[in-house]
Amino acid sequence: MNFTFRQLQYFRAVADQRNFGRAAQVCHVSQPALSVQIKALEESIGGPLFERQARDILLTPLGRDVLDHADQVLKAAEQLDRFASDHSGGQRSLSIGIIPTVAPYLLPGVLAGLRAGDVSLRVQIREARTKQLLSMLHVGEIDAAVLALPSGGTSIHEEPLFEDHFLLAGSQTRLDRLTADPDALRPVDLRAAHLMLLEDGHCLTDQALEVCGQNRTSGQINMGASSLATLSRLVAEGFGLTLMPELAARAERDAVPGLCLLRFGEPQPSRTIGLVRRTSTEGAGWFDRLAEVIREVGARVVSQTRT
């Protein structure tokens, strides 16, 4: 790279003005300064760029070719300049991770909220389970992640967003057979129940097992469903029961005929959904704004389930 932006600007100015003196004025430098830089550029390129007449400056064929290239450089540099001037206005590309048991139910609202609000972020979404999200966060592949707390990661800043209660989901028959008093339902009542759960690796699986006081070697556990949508359909058909997060409950009940839900008695079992980032990520105003949007959308979705 044996030329500078200034040299290219001077070159463009001389080509426009066809006069070194006027070009120097346009560039706010003295004529000799401009003359020296044009000469240096000619030496760098290896040939004359201008044909110098007493009262006119003409581009040589070489100069014409070089000017085409120089214009490409200046154009790209001006775009960077413009971006630097404008970027406080908000254009930012973020990579956000989100766990599969949250993504389908929260994303439509969040993206709509981002578009409608004054937060003009270009957001790239990566959906993966918690363990993989933490790894991606660590190496800088994503900037933040939406997951259930505690994340279990090191050097991670956690921002709690909202409580996501667990409901019991199953067919009407199964639920009627379980208890006579739905208002008194406790998670320990499921100690011997047949549970349908997501395949291993989803933290929701571990959370369900813990809440119900079961472990993965119990003969009553079936772990193989790949999504909550699948799980909903299985339990609606009478294949066991499952814990359904409130966030997903309404959408799944609306989508799956025969799916019934029961709310546990107080204290209701729940998970905390949060937004996490690396502790080394500082001055990230976008993080707080994003957290606000997600908090609001999440609260809205779960409140609709409660009515």
Add this chain to the structure above:
Amino acid sequence: MNFTFRQLQYFRAVADQRNFGRAAQVCHVSQPALSVQIKALEESIGGPLFERQARDILLTPLGRDVLDHADQVLKAAEQLDRFASDHSGGQRSLSIGIIPTVAPYLLPGVLAGLRAGDVSLRVQIREARTKQLLSMLHVGEIDAAVLALPSGGTSIHEEPLFEDHFLLAGSQTRLDRLTADPDALRPVDLRAAHLMLLEDGHCLTDQALEVCGQNRTSGQINMGASSLATLSRLVAEGFGLTLMPELAARAERDAVPGLCLLRFGEPQPSRTIGLVRRTSTEGAGWFDRLAEVIREVGARVVSQTRT
């Protein structure tokens, strides 16, 4: 433009290496130099481009966006660099003017010769009459022109290329009626002849008038044809006679049924076709090479007419 190429290169290197020390090595500068420049770039852009951890450097979302733009600048600059390294190999865009009484008959051969030879020029052709070509040459719109000498222009360097003899063209009846001895035909024999010529402004018209000792106010002159091809068809049908340059003669005789040609006795009237450029255009190796190609093609075309 508050950044330099070096800063953008350092930025790219740090993003690649994720380490200031290794990036400095790659760029062949000391780590503090690189550190200072990255900091300057961050101040210029107005925000942190990197998230600095003890053992890793991650791009911030802002850094990621800026890097996209920086890559565009570096890519364009590298193309200019590559062009500067390669351009002695010949890539050059030339603008060449050529008069209409020469263009159709010479261009195919010249362009083929340029492509076949080691002269890899990108040539843009502009066809116009001599007066306009000189004007375009003067303001730098074209780099050289093919026309009949003398050009009549000031500060013009003329390179003669080849002699283009004039033949008499007309219908067989017209030519038979003109003379009993075709080998003794002289231009002055046309003093009272009915001549068809190109419209005013074509130097071939003035040349024909001079050769035949006529002037434009004579009642025997019809000037309105717009091309030699038109002229050929008119005289082949018996509408007068015309002077046909040797360069065009064979092509026109082949294309126009009934067109007959007569060669004048010695000394044959002729025009000199030349290549001209501004005297201020120096060190133009392309000029000499182009002249050689045109000279060769021209000589070949007229020699084919002579056989």
Add this chain to the structure above:
DNA sequence: TGAAATTCATAACCTTTGATTATCACCTGA
């Protein structure tokens, strides 16, 4: 024809920018 005006190039000098070496501050891992 000669003088004046125009215009780019060159020289001397000064200021700014970018590089180096040395060192400091902080973090991580054994």
Add this chain to the structure above:
DNA sequence: TCAGGTGATAATCAAAGGTTATGAATTTCA
């Protein structure tokens, strides 16, 4: 706890880029 790794800062020097003054060449005009 200590050694090693790593980016930031300071002092110094070299290189780059700017200014004013002037020279050389060409063109224009009286």
